[in-house]
Amino acid sequence: MEFKDIDATKPDFFKQLEVYYRDKIVPCKKSKEEVFDQIDRVFGLTLLQESDLKARKLDSYHDVKQAFAVCSHLCIYELNRNSASKKYYQYHEDRFSKEYPILIFYSREEDYLDSNCSLLQFEIKIMQGIEASDIDSRSSGFKDYLNCMYLLEWAWTMNRF
Numbered sequence: 754m755e756f757k758d759i760d761a762t763k764p765d766f767f768k769q770l771e772v773y774y775r776d777k778i779v780p781c782k783k784s785k786e787e788v789f790d791q792i793d794r795v796f797g798l799t800l801l802q803e804s805d806l807k808a809r810k811l812d813s814y815h816d817v818k819q820a821f822a823v824c825s826h827l828c829i830y831e832l833n834r835n836s837a838s839k840k841y842y843q844y845h846e847d848r849f850s851k852e853y854p855i856l857i858f859y860s861r862e863e864d865y866l867d868s869n870c871s872l873l874q875f876e877i878k879i880m881q882g883i884e885a886s887d888i889d890s891r892s893s894g895f896k897d898y899l900n901c902m903y904l905l906e907w908a909w910t911m912n913r914f
Contacts, residue, residue: 756906767891770899777902780885785864788880789830796841797833798857826862831855832873844912845870875905 759769771778783791792798832838832855845855855870857877866881868874878901887895 756910759903761903767896767899770903774899774902778883778888778898780888781882782884783880783882785859785866785881788866788877789859791880792832792857792877796838797835798830799833801829801831801856826860828859828861830857830859832857832868832870841870841873841876844872844908847912872905872908875901875908879905 754769754773756773759773760766763769789798832841834842834854838855841855845853849869853869855873856868857873858867858869859865860867866877868877878898883895883898886892887898
């Protein structure tokens with residue numbers, strides 16, 4: 754099966770994804786710390802404070818000001834702009850203003866990672882990995898993992914970065 758043969762409109766879409774990604778699915782759930790370390794090693798991360806965001810006039814971007822007010826447990830990191838992150842920034846800037854950086858949000862309370870760049874969000878979910886039990890039970894987490902793999906590959910194919 755080739756990527757172009759996958760049809761997201763068919764009822765067996767997730768079965769198609771299982772077949773296509775069979776050799777790429779490795780059960781190895783990583784901790785948030787391991788994912789952060791990997792992202793930091795590959796791209797570099799800068800922890801931002803609320804004052805940093807305000808100074809750069811980012812306090813209204815994606816409700817960051819509200820997020821800080823409500824979530825004292827929220828950490829916001831900026832993905833460093835370099836050759837490793839170039840394709841993510843190109844994708845992000847094609848969809849948003851060039852003045853906004855790619856941000857990674859980490860909620861300590863919910864132990865959850867998120868990003869304002871959908872492409873990086875897919876990559877983060879794939880980096881986090883999947884538990885063997887999710888694969889065996891074909892859980893919603895497993896379907897989300899497969900979907901992220903598909904959407905990431907689709908984005909790379911369509912955008913040709």
